[in-house]
Amino acid sequence: MFSTSHHLLLNIVSPTVGILEGIPNVGLFWYLFNQIFDRFRLFFVYAIQSQLVVYLAIVLLRTRKHLTSLALYNVVIVYAIITVLKPYPEHYHITSMFALLLTQMAFIKPRSPTRLVIYTLVYLLVTVLSLVMHRVWTFTLGNSNVNFIFVQGVAQTFVLLLILIDVMNAVRSLFTLPPNASLSAYARTKE
Amino acid sequence: MWPQEWLTPELRFILGLNLIVRLTLAFFVDGKPSFLPEIQFVTPFTSLTRAIEGSFLFEKGVSPYLGQVYHQQPWLLPFITWLTRVCQSEQAMQIAWFLICIAFESMGAVALYTITQYYSVNPPFLPVLEVEKRTTSIVSNGTGTPASIAAPSDVSAEEIVTPIRGSIKLTSTDNIIQPTRPLVKPNRFGRYTTFLEKINPSMKALCKEFDGDSFDDEGQGKGSQTEAKVENSETKEERKRSLADDKGKTTTTLSSSSLSEGPKNEITMLVSKLRWSLVPPPQGDTQTAGVIVVLFYLFHPFVIVSTLYQTISSIVYPLLFIAIAYAATAHDYLYDENMTADGQPQIEHLEDVQRPGHAIIAGALMAIVSQLDLFLALLVIPVALLVSCKRNVHRARWGKMSADDLSSSLSRSFEKGPSGLVSAFGNTELSLPLEWHMPLFRAFAGSFLITTSGLLIISYILCDFSWSYLQHTFISMLSKYDVDMPASERGLDKNVSSMF
Numbered sequence: 001m002f003s004t005s006h007h008l009l010l011n012i013v014s015p016t017v018g019i020l021e022g023i024p025n026v027g028l029f030w031y032l033f034n035q036i037f038d039r040f041r042l043f044f045v046y047a048i049q050s051q052l053v054v055y056l057a058i059v060l061l062r063t064r065k066h067l068t069s070l071a072l073y074n075v076v077i078v079y080a081i082i083t084v085l086k087p088y089p090e091h092y093h094i095t096s097m098f099a100l101l102l103t104q105m106a107f108i109k110p111r112s113p114t115r116l117v118i119y120t121l122v123y124l125l126v127t128v129l130s131l132v133m134h135r136v137w138t139f140t141l142g143n144s145n146v147n148f149i150f151v152q153g154v155a156q157t158f159v160l161l162l163i164l165i166d167v168m169n170a171v172r173s174l175f176t177l178p179p180n181a182s183l184s185a186y187a188r189t190k191e
Numbered sequence: 192m193w194p195q196e197w198l199t200p201e202l203r204f205i206l207g208l209n210l211i212v213r214l215t216l217a218f219f220v221d222g223k224p225s226f227l228p229e230i231q232f233v234t235p236f237t238s239l240t241r242a243i244e245g246s247f248l249f250e251k252g253v254s255p256y257l258g259q260v261y262h263q264q265p266w267l268l269p270f271i272t273w274l275t276r277v278c279q280s281e282q283a284m285q286i287a288w289f290l291i292c293i294a295f296e297s298m299g300a301v302a303l304y305t306i307t308q309y310y311s312v313n314p315p316f317l318p319v320l321e322v323e324k325r326t327t328s329i330v331s332n333g334t335g336t337p338a339s340i341a342a343p344s345d346v347s348a349e350e351i352v353t354p355i356r357g358s359i360k361l362t363s364t365d366n367i368i369q370p371t372r373p374l375v376k377p378n379r380f381g382r383y384t385t386f387l388e389k390i391n392p393s394m395k396a397l398c399k400e401f402d403g404d405s406f407d408d409e410g411q412g413k414g415s416q417t418e419a420k421v422e423n424s425e426t427k428e429e430r431k432r433s434l435a436d437d438k439g440k441t442t443t444t445l446s447s448s449s450l451s452e453g454p455k456n457e458i459t460m461l462v463s464k465l466r467w468s469l470v471p472p473p474q475g476d477t478q479t480a481g482v483i484v485v486l487f488y489l490f491h492p493f494v495i496v497s498t499l500y501q502t503i504s505s506i507v508y509p510l511l512f513i514a515i516a517y518a519a520t521a522h523d524y525l526y527d528e529n530m531t532a533d534g535q536p537q538i539e540h541l542e543d544v545q546r547p548g549h550a551i552i553a554g555a556l557m558a559i560v561s562q563l564d565l566f567l568a569l570l571v572i573p574v575a576l577l578v579s580c581k582r583n584v585h586r587a588r589w590g591k592m593s594a595d596d597l598s599s600s601l602s603r604s605f606e607k608g609p610s611g612l613v614s615a616f617g618n619t620e621l622s623l624p625l626e627w628h629m630p631l632f633r634a635f636a637g638s639f640l641i642t643t644s645g646l647l648i649i650s651y652i653l654c655d656f657s658w659s660y661l662q663h664t665f666i667s668m669l670s671k672y673d674v675d676m677p678a679s680e681r682g683l684d685k686n687v688s689s690m691f
């Protein structure tokens with residue numbers, strides 16, 4: 001009944017859709033789907049994958065009038081959302097997202113420079129610590145376990161979400177100003 | 192040609208340094224040469240061992256997709272088999288894979304560098320470095336298009352030449368001058384600002400010139416604040432005064448004869464200026480900015496370890512993301528923002544239309560190199576297409592555009608796209624020959640078909656899921672089936688297991 005091409009497409013598409021491989025990675029979902037009972041698995045697959053659809057659709061609809069003028073910025077936001085909600089993310093995604101964000105810092109600069117610096121430092125700390133933990137896990141056996149990798153993924157995703165919230169707030173602040181804000185005061189603070 | 196343009200000396204130095212650092216890490220960190228990823232950084236889609244396993248099955252004549260081993264793209268199979276034949280040992284295979292990954296990473300670095308050179312908005316480290324500020328000016332070349340951004344040596348720091356007002360002298364400290372168009376309607380507080388105005392207060396004078404024009408029809412909103420109203424009235428008065436003054440100036444300052452031909456040219460110039468302002472050119476020393484961004488990208492502590500695991504299995508994505516770029520740029524620019532006095536879409540000035548397309552395509556290059564999933568691309572594209580197509584349908588429905596105009600405008604937008612594509616690769620004045628338009632249009636249509644077929648496949652998978660789920664629930668309801676019984680005893684796992 002099923003041809004080879006059928007298996008081909010399903011083998012390419014279905015692991016991302018169904019979150020089948022429980023191999024440890026930087027993401028969040030491998031742990032959940034290793035621990036979960038089979039009878040709940042389908043429900044959680046639906047729940048988690050539909051989140052991606054919903055968030056991406058909302059972001060694209062919200063910024064539909066500025067797809068070109070804020071093009072790279074939208075790319076960064078979509079990239080971050082995808083990185084958070086991806087079943088099999090890599091560190092590469094996060095760092096390249098940061099590098100793209102560096103090119104668009106003018107949007108965020110008046111908003112929250114200190115917070116961004118703090119997030120970046122926390123993120124770097126998390127990366128260094130997780131490297132150490134991974135060394136401990138692989139070379140001195142028994143001193144650590146795979147939960148450390150999961151904790152690292154959780155911390156990374158937490159920081160990434162905070163940064164994403166800041167970025168989205170910066171976008172929103174492009175379109176609204178508080179009641180008593182004046183541009184001259186802003187210019188004075190900038191100088 | 193392009194390698195000389197793209198690979199600047201800084202980039203060459205950084206890429207060489209990157210290669211040296213990676214090689215030393217691979218050779219000397221663990222005491223033995225190790226080119227293969229550790230478990231932490233591998234996903235099923237980026238595993239070399241799985242790829243070798245799949246290629247072995249492929250050589251033996253067995254479909255590698257029958258099991259759960261191989262999840263990567265099919266075109267990678269012959270490549271891996273060829274690589275194993277050439278290398279003939281595991282160590283050589285790992286080194287070759289290592290070098291391939293570094294090559295692709297360098298492509299990502301080059302893409303980031305170009306992004307920061309052309310599309311970055313005010314790089315963050317400018318106040319630290321105190322670099323020389325660059326001035327931009329819009330110079331009319333007689334045809335009504337903003338010809339170029341003049342080099343700093345051409346124009347004095349405090350002067351801008353506008354087609355309508357002539358020369359304007361600014362006294363602010365920041366020299367970045369762009370005529371701007373408000374991105375927003377008046378908010379609920381009765382006043383509006385543009386993001387360019389917010390970034391750069393020195394543009395306030397130019398903002399005043401254009402604010403009144405674009406918002407006369409829309410009104411001021413229901414603001415209760417008197418200050419905003421006072422400011423707006425002031426700006427209007429200033430604008431009237433300035434326009435009255437400048438009628439004499441333009442004839443003297445501008446040597447081009449475009450203005451004397453009539454008000455239509457003024458409008459086109461204004462429109463082109465507005466278009467130009469949508470995507471501001473990068474400011475400051477973009478070369479150092481690019482170097483810093485690329486350094487951040489290449490020498491992040493985790494990337495040093497995890498770069499090895501990018502694979503090259505995502506050749507499909509360029510087409511998909513370029514489709515997004517088409518849909519987004521062409522329609523946004525041609526049919527929504529810019530209209531002539533007759534209410535017709537203004538599509539003459541291509542160089543402005545191409546510019547944001549570059550931005551999206553350059554971002555798409557990053558996405559390609561860093562391997563977003565096909566599944567996600569399938570999600571993004573139909574949304575972008577729907578959003579862009581909805582506008583034309585809307586215009587047609589409300590009588591501003593007939594059906595013939597709709598079809599012709601669609602075809603025109605497809606014609607405009609490829610030249611934007613080519614100019615994304617370095618040369619902005621290059622345009623595609625006409626023979627290339629049709630193949631690229633076919634490629635676009637093919638990518639659209641791919642998305643629709645992919646959506647069909649996904650819906651089929653979801654239907655299969657839900658069908659097995661329904662079976663499960665029905666049987667448990669009707670026959671008081673024990674739900675907790677293992678799936679293999681129930682015989683219900685066949686649907687699911689045959690899929691995966």
